[in-house]
Each structure stands twice: as C-alpha cells, then as structure tokens.
Amino acid sequence: MESPRMIILLILTTLLALCACSSAQKNSDFLECLTIQFQSSNSAPDGVIYTPRNASYASLLLAQNQRLVPTSSERPELIITPFHESEIQAAVYCSRKLGMQIRVRSGGHDYEGLSYNSENPFVIVDMRNIRSISIDIDEKTAWVQVGATLGQLYHTLARKSKTLAFTAGVCPPVGVGGHFSGGGYGMMSRKHALASDNIIDAKLINANGQVLDRKSMGEELFWAIRGGGGTSFGIVLAFKVKLVIVPEIVTVFNVSRTLEQNATQLVHRWQYIADKVDENLLLRLFLSSIRSPIHGNRTIQASFTTLFLGRVHELLPIMQDSFPELGLVEQDCIEMSWIESTLFFAGLRNESLDVLLIRTPQTGIYFKGKSDYVRRPIPIQGLRGIWRFLNEEVENTAQLQFSPYGGVLNTFSESETPFPHRSGNIFMIHYGIFWTRGGNAESERHINWIRRLYSYMGRYVSRSPRAAYFNYRDLDLGRNAGRNTSYEQASVWGFRYFKNNFNRLVRVKSMVDPSNFFRNEQSIPPLS
Ligand code: FDA
Numbered sequence: 349m350e351s352p353r354m355i356i357l358l359i360l361t362t363l364l365a366l367c368a369c370s371s372a373q374k375n376s377d378f379l380e381c382l383t384i385q386f387q388s389s390n391s392a393p394d395g396v397i398y399t400p401r402n403a404s405y406a407s408l409l410l411a412q413n414q415r416l417v418p419t420s421s422e423r424p425e426l427i428i429t430p431f432h433e434s435e436i437q438a439a440v441y442c443s444r445k446l447g448m449q450i451r452v453r454s455g456g457h458d459y460e461g462l463s464y465n466s467e468n469p470f471v472i473v474d475m476r477n478i479r480s481i482s483i484d485i486d487e488k489t490a491w492v493q494v495g496a497t498l499g500q501l502y503h504t505l506a507r508k509s510k511t512l513a514f515t516a517g518v519c520p521p522v523g524v525g526g527h528f529s530g531g532g533y534g535m536m537s538r539k540h541a542l543a544s545d546n547i548i549d550a551k552l553i554n555a556n557g558q559v560l561d562r563k564s565m566g567e568e569l570f571w572a573i574r575g576g577g578g579t580s581f582g583i584v585l586a587f588k589v590k591l592v593i594v595p596e597i598v599t600v601f602n603v604s605r606t607l608e609q610n611a612t613q614l615v616h617r618w619q620y621i622a623d624k625v626d627e628n629l630l631l632r633l634f635l636s637s638i639r640s641p642i643h644g645n646r647t648i649q650a651s652f653t654t655l656f657l658g659r660v661h662e663l664l665p666i667m668q669d670s671f672p673e674l675g676l677v678e679q680d681c682i683e684m685s686w687i688e689s690t691l692f693f694a695g696l697r698n699e700s701l702d703v704l705l706i707r708t709p710q711t712g713i714y715f716k717g718k719s720d721y722v723r724r725p726i727p728i729q730g731l732r733g734i735w736r737f738l739n740e741e742v743e744n745t746a747q748l749q750f751s752p753y754g755g756v757l758n759t760f761s762e763s764e765t766p767f768p769h770r771s772g773n774i775f776m777i778h779y780g781i782f783w784t785r786g787g788n789a790e791s792e793r794h795i796n797w798i799r800r801l802y803s804y805m806g807r808y809v810s811r812s813p814r815a816a817y818f819n820y821r822d823l824d825l826g827r828n829a830g831r832n833t834s835y836e837q838a839s840v841w842g843f844r845y846f847k848n849n850f851n852r853l854v855r856v857k858s859m860v861d862p863s864n865f866f867r868n869e870q871s872i873p874p875l876s
Pocket residue numbers: 412451452453454455456457458459462463475494516517518519521522523524525526527529530531532533534577578579580582583584585819820868
C-alpha cells in the first residue's frame with residue numbers, strides 16, 4: 349500500500365509530465381503552423397524561428413535587466429525575429445489558433461521585462477530586424493520602423509543633416525516600438541514635447557492580422573498608440589514622425605554641487621525655475637550619494653545636466669537671470685552639435701558616432717525603477733529626508749532624476765494623447781536602484797529600499813491619482829491577473845499612468861481587440 353505522501357507525489361509527477369508533454373506538443377504544433385504559413389508566403393523559417401535547441405536562442409534572450417532574466421521554466425517556447433510583415437501575420441494567426449500568447453519586443457528595455465516574460469506559454473516576436481529608417485528631408489519627416497533604436501535614429505539623422513533632429517530619450521539602445529508608443533521624454537522635451545507627440549502616422553498589425561495605417565485604423569486607435577503603449581492594441585510596425593529643427597551649435601553643461609557646496613538650497617531653488625525657464629533650456633537634475641573627494645565622508649551630489657538649444661553667449665544671461673545661485677560660468681559650458689550632445693548625455697562623450705548603433709544589452713546589472721510627478725516644490729526638510737535614504741545605499745548605486753516639465757508640454761491638453769502629464773507638473777521623479785550581486789536577499793533589500801523611499805515621498809508628490817509614467821513601468825502599482833483582466837483591477841494602475849484617458853483607452857481596446865488577444869500584466873482590459 350502506497351503512503352498518502354507517495355500518492356500525492358505520484359499525482360504531481362504525472363501532472364508535471366502531462367504539462368511538459370502538452371507544452372512540448374503546443375510548441376511543435378506552433379512550429380508546424382508557422383512553417384505552413386511561411387511556405388504559403390514564400391518565407392524561409394531559417395534565421396527567423398528559434399527554439400530553445402538553437403544555439404542563438406540564449407543570446408536572443410539576453411535581458412537588459414538581470415532581475416528579469418526568465419528562469420528556464422519561464423522561457424518562451426519560440427523566439428521569432430521576422431524580416432517581413434507576413435511573418436508577423438503568420439505569428440499572430442498561429443498564436444490565435446493555438447492559444448499561445450505573444451510578447452512583442454522592440455528594444456527590450458521594458459522596466460518589468462514584459463516584452464520577454466510571461467507566466468503563460470508564449471512566443472516572443474522580436475522586432476530587431478524590422479528597423480529601417482527613411483528620412484524625407486524636404487518634408488522634415490521620417491518613417492521609423494519599431495526595431496530601430498533611438499541611437500540608430502539619431503545616427504541616421506546626423507548623417508543626413510546638421511539641423512534635423514528628433515525629440516526622444518537619452519539612452520541609445522532603447523527601442524522605438526516601446527518608447528514612442530509609451531511617450532518618450534528627452535533633453536528637448538520642453539521645446540519639442542515627447543516622441544509620441546510628434547507621431548503623424550503609423551503602421552500596425554491588429555489581432556486579425558490586418559496591416560493598418562492611420563487612415564485605415566481610424567483616429568481612435570491612432571490616438572491610443574501615441575502614449576497608451578502599443579502592446580494592448582496590436583503590433584506596431586513603424587511610426588511616421590515629424591522631425592524637429594535644431595541649431596547647428598547647441599550648448600551643454602554638467603555642473604555638480606555637493607551638500608558642502610550648497611546642494612540642498614540649489615535643489616530647492618531649482619524647483620521654482622525648472623519648468624518656467626526659456627523652453628530652449630532643459631536643466632535635468634541627477635541626485636546620488638557619493639564619497640566626497642575632499643573629506644572622504646558620504647555626501648549628496650546634485651548634478652545639473654543641461655541642454656540649451658543655442659550658443660553659450662545666449663545661455664549665460666538666461667542662467668544669470670533665472671538661476672544665478674548655481675554660479676554657472678562660461679568654462680562650465682561646452683558648445684557642440686546636437687548629435688554630439690546625444691553622446692554627451694548618454695555618457696559616451698569622445699566616442700565615435702558609431703557607438704550609437706550598439707544595441708547589445710549591458711548584462712549583469714539588476715535594476716528596479718519607479719516614478720512620480722511633483723506639482724508643488726518639495727520643502728527643504730523633505731529633501732533632507734531623501735538624502736537620508738540615498739545615504740542608506742552604497743554610494744553611486746541609487747539615483748534620483750528630476751526631469752523638468754513646462755515649456756511646450758503645457759500647451760497640450762491632458763486628453764490630446766493618452767499621456768496626461770501636462771500643465772501643472774513641475775517635474776517628474778525617476779527613482780532608480782542598481783545592484784550587481786544576485787540572490788533573493790540582496791534583491792529584496794534593494795527593492796525594499798526603493799519601496800520605502802516611494803512610500804516616504806507620498807506626502808510630496810501628486811495625489812488622486814498619484815501619477816506615474818507608463819514608460820517607467822512599475823508592477824508594484826498593480827497587475828492584471830491572468831486572462832480575465834477586469835476594469836476594476838486595471839483601474840488601480842491605469843488611472844495613475846493615464847488619468848481619465850484610461851477610460852478612453854478601455855473603449856478603444858474593447859473596439860479593436862474585444863477578445864483581449866494582446867495582453868500582458870499591465871495591458872488595457874476590454875470591457876467584458
Ligand atoms: P520593449 O521592447 O521591452 O517594449 C516595451 C513595451 O512595449 C512592452 O510591453 C512591449 O511588448 C511593447 N512593445 C514593444 N514594441 C512594440 C511594438 N512594435 N508593438 C506593440 N508593442 C510593443 N524613457 C524615456 O522616456 N526617456 C528616457 O530617456 C529613457 N531612458 C531609458 C534608459 C534605460 C536604460 C531604460 C531601461 C529605459 C529608458 N526609458 C526611457 C524607458 C523606455 O522608454 C521604456 O522602457 C520603453 O518601453 C522601452 O522600449 P523598448 O522598445 O526598448 O522596450
């Protein structure tokens with residue numbers, strides 16, 4: 349007679365074997381379906397479909413954030429790296445037919461790894477090969493395919509023109525697909541708004557596998573994918589964007605001050621001018637705890653990292669007028685071309701322009717980020733509380749970014765696009781914590797730190813809702829549970845990212861994808 353423990357073990361083992369078997373069966377059914385679909389459109393599966401048995405599978409799965417590297421049981425059944433839209437259509441068709449989830453990855457920089465992780469059996473459609481960029485100099489527009497990176501876009505623009513540029517983020521390997529569809533804030537955002545504000549057309553594959561452009565998708569869906577994220581609505585293939593004109597010479601500086609150099613008062617004062625100064629000027633603030641080179645003790649360093657769309661002789665009087673306390677002098681400033689400034693802000697100064705084309709993720713770094721919006725200046729005592737938190741972590745591993753708003757961002761109504769963080773916001777806070785040693789205890793300690801800091805900051809930031817930036821995705825704000833997403837559940841995080849635009853996003857989702865084919869832990873739910 350078997351003991352009850354043995355019986356339970358036997359049942360579990362049988363269930364596991366059945367699961368593994370059905371997953372393997374699903375996998376081979378999917379492969380077969382794809383192969384048939386590929387044959388009918390004259391595509392070759394070689395170099396497009398990767399199973400865990402392929403040598404390149406592991407390198408394709410390399411993640412930007414070590415915290416989110418899928419474990420062996422969480423890996424995708426297949427990775428598909430299409431070259432043609434027909435191959436994506438085939439993936440949509442087969443995954444609908446076989447009930448397999450799709451995760452779309454463009455640059456792979458999702459803060460919670462939702463483009464390459466899933467609790468359910470899934471395939472990754474990795475857009476890295478769909479990355480061409482075509483620029484129309486006369487029209488001052490560009491069609492940018494989603495697998496291109498920001499660095500590739502900047503590089504391509506610089507080779508065509510000295511004065512045409514685009515307004516988007518500072519990190520070159522970030523992908524166009526996720527970044528543009530979720531917002532896209534960068535060093536020119538006070539003058540030229542967000543990447544998503546400059547989208548004028550798009551190509552997308554919907555849940556029925558149809559390829560749509562702005563005209564055929566209609567204005568509601570086109571509205572949704574300009575800040576509401578592409579992921580809930582389809583697979584975006586490309587965006588057409590308005591380019592912006594920049595002066596041939598711009599000015600940058602990065603001036604740092606420690607507590608001993610009056611950093612607290614400077615940061616406090618900065619909050620009164622950052623969103624109001626000339627819109628050609630974006631004074632971003634980076635805060636971290638460092639070891640003082642003078643006395644060797646820990647101190648806080650505030651780095652004012654700035655782009656001015658003009659020459660130094662124009663900048664100095666503006667700074668003297670608006671922020672004389674910083675004591676900026678000509679020697680602090682560097683004049684350069686806009687493309688050189690993209691290298692400067694990416695920490696790649698003096699590198700060749702081709703470094704912008706590198707897309708391999710930096711591995712081995714664990715990371716967790718969060719965001720907040722500030723509508724009233726944080727008082728001095730509030731800043732001192734932040735300093736205490738920063739000093740708790742090892743120097744240079746925790747960082748806060750204060751990104752100023754105002755300027756042209758104020759001229760958009762909250763509902764013009766799904767991105768609602770417009771007039772009334774002084775700045776956005778990005779909280780980041782990085783570590784390099786694995787292990788649950790280590791991770792828990794750092795994640796706990798950032799959650800405690802976030803809880804402390806509650807009294808100083810926006811309320812009802814406590815707003816957050818969708819592109820700094822944070823699953824702490826809530827998540828959909830499984831397939832049966834609910835409006836109530838998603839409202840918890842949906843209103844924080846999108847305010848009242850959340851309701852319109854839900855209506856669009858219900859219209860274009862009522863069966864909730866495109867879904868993830870923070871996708872927009874359809875009304876059931
Ligand atoms: P990824 O491929 O991981 O996609 C992100 C999300 O979009 C996923 O849900 C994915 O499924 C979906 N998606 C991707 N491609 C899609 C497509 N073609 N169709 C439909 N859905 C698609 N932000 C910012 O505003 N300014 C900045 O300066 C920076 N800097 C920065 C630096 C670093 C190091 C990181 C990790 C992140 C940033 N970000 C940022 C945040 C960044 O904008 C955000 O993570 C983007 O979603 C990344 O887009 P990717 O395509 O790289 O990500």
